[in-house]
Amino acid sequence: MIDKRVTSAEEAVADIFDGATVMVGGFGEAGSPIELIHALIDQGAAGLTVVNNNTGSGEVGLAALIKAGRVSKMICSYPRTANSTVFPELYRSGKTSLELVPQGTLAERIRAGGAGIPAFYTATSVGTPLEAGKERRTFGEENFVLEHGLTADFALIKAKLADYHGNLVFNKTARNFAPVMATAARTTIVQTVDVVSPGELDPECIVTSGIFVDRIVIVDQPALESELVARGVSYP
Amino acid sequence: MTGTATVGLTRDQMAQRAALDIPDGSYVNLGIGIPERVVAFVPEGREVIYHTENGLLGMGPSPDEGTGDPELINAGKRRVTAVAGASFFHHADSFVMIRGGHIDLCVLGALQVAQNGDLANWSTGALDAIPAVGGAMDLVAGVETIHVITQHTTRSGEPKLVESCTYPLTGTGVVDRIYTNLAVIDVTEEGFGVVELAPGVDLDYLQDRTGARLHAASDVSEGVAGGT
Numbered sequence: 001m002i003d004k005r006v007t008s009a010e011e012a013v014a015d016i017f018d019g020a021t022v023m024v025g026g027f028g029e030a031g032s033p034i035e036l037i038h039a040l041i042d043q044g045a046a047g048l049t050v051v052n053n054n055t056g057s058g059e060v061g062l063a064a065l066i067k068a069g070r071v072s073k074m075i076c077s078y079p080r081t082a083n084s085t086v087f088p089e090l091y092r093s094g095k096t097s098l099e100l101v102p103q104g105t106l107a108e109r110i111r112a113g114g115a116g117i118p119a120f121y122t123a124t125s126v127g128t129p130l131e132a133g134k135e136r137r138t139f140g141e142e143n144f145v146l147e148h149g150l151t152a153d154f155a156l157i158k159a160k161l162a163d164y165h166g167n168l169v170f171n172k173t174a175r176n177f178a179p180v181m182a183t184a185a186r187t188t189i190v191q192t193v194d195v196v197s198p199g200e201l202d203p204e205c206i207v208t209s210g211i212f213v214d215r216i217v218i219v220d221q222p223a224l225e226s227e228l229v230a231r232g233v234s235y236p
Numbered sequence: 237m238t239g240t241a242t243v244g245l246t247r248d249q250m251a252q253r254a255a256l257d258i259p260d261g262s263y264v265n266l267g268i269g270i271p272e273r274v275v276a277f278v279p280e281g282r283e284v285i286y287h288t289e290n291g292l293l294g295m296g297p298s299p300d301e302g303t304g305d306p307e308l309i310n311a312g313k314r315r316v317t318a319v320a321g322a323s324f325f326h327h328a329d330s331f332v333m334i335r336g337g338h339i340d341l342c343v344l345g346a347l348q349v350a351q352n353g354d355l356a357n358w359s360t361g362a363l364d365a366i367p368a369v370g371g372a373m374d375l376v377a378g379v380e381t382i383h384v385i386t387q388h389t390t391r392s393g394e395p396k397l398v399e400s401c402t403y404p405l406t407g408t409g410v411v412d413r414i415y416t417n418l419a420v421i422d423v424t425e426e427g428f429g430v431v432e433l434a435p436g437v438d439l440d441y442l443q444d445r446t447g448a449r450l451h452a453a454s455d456v457s458e459g460v461a462g463g464t
Binding site for chain 1: 289290291305306307309313324325326327328330331354359364366367368369371373374377378404405406408
């Protein structure tokens with residue numbers, strides 16, 4: 001019997017431990033698993049390394065996790081966004097460190113991590129400050145830098161719909177990093193609007209196969225980051 | 237003031253001029269800012285498919301204010317639409333399109349472009365700045381043709397086209413063509429090659445505002461992209 005549903009976001013994130021590496025899906029607010037992040041804030045784990053393209057906005061979701069002092073390191077490509085003030089303050093004060101990764105390299109590092117590939121070469125960042133400290137190698141007449149695969153203890157992602165085996169489909173550009181993060185984390189936790197029975201999703205249209213998913217929690221009316229920010233909400 | 241503020245193209249005219257060079261049938265990624273305006277000016281009869289690196293091929297215009305889907309956005313995190321025939325994909329596949337050389341053309345903004353095609357467009361290197369690179373380094377490394385749209389000088393009048401970049405690089409030797417408010421300029425073996433001058437701009441005027449030596453083809457033309 002395979003049924004990956006858990007009853008609450010609280011239960012879904014209960015075993016995330018201090019010092020864990022947590023991948024968080026989303027590009028801006030699209031695909032951001034806000035309710036799972038808020039459950040993680042309530043749960044209290046600290047010293048986290050968080051992988052996300054950005055650093056959240058306002059004082060909800062990922063920005064709230066950072067503001068609560070739970071994130072010791074961010075791995076991301078673009079920590080500046082409209083309404084993004086929490087991370088810059090903590091970064092400037094030295095309380096949160098930053099590993100800045102070109103966006104495609106970040107996606108590929110996660111993909112490689114999920115595929116059991118420890119490292120790969122890419123032309124991205126050759127001759128730039130972000131090449132510093134990395135091995136350079138020439139193939140043909142072109143230069144490439146060595147980048148390492150990235151894995152995580154947990155991934156928190158948002159899907160549009162799941163079946164209880166963990167097969168997932170996504171909404172438009174909310175898909176972004178979620179499918180690769182699901183492959184790269186030891187434990188992948190999904191929030192979704194609804195869960196159906198196996199067989200109800202067209203196998204041709206499933207984006208993430210259930211093998212990559214460990215826990216599913218229904219959040220039938222997920223909050224929208226921009227609406228919370230516009231209302232001046234600060235979590236908790 | 238000498239009235240120079242009125243010389244040269246507007247932002248929309250720059251975008252319009254850049255749009256003339258987008259070939260029919262191409263897959264194109266547009267950077268944030270003036271490059272986003274290019275969409276509106278691609279000549280009729282050309283079919284161009286726009287890629288946005290957060291997972292959409294077949295990006296359409298922004299929906300009316302207050303409509304659209306907050307989870308259908310572009311790389312600038314603004315709401316967009318998806319055209320008929322569009323497809324969604326995850327981030328690794330999106331950057332396969334970029335890094336694997338499948339996108340034909342990218343139009344980007346710039347802080348500085350050097351005469352050898354080096355581009356700086358992600359950081360001024362200021363010590364208190366929060367570094368943010370996004371997909372810029374992937375785009376210049378992976379896309380065959382890189383076009384830049386930029387004002388010819390900074391707000392304070394400093395040249396943005398220079399002998400060598402002083403800001404941190406995005407990529408080396410990557411820029412092919414530059415559209416500014418004053419000229420269209422190619423990066424050539426000899427350095428900056430002037431292709432076209434905006435109305436009211438001559439070579440001396442352009443050279444005075446450029447940080448590297450300009451080379452002009454004998455048939456350099458006065459710009460026609462001004463429109464109305």
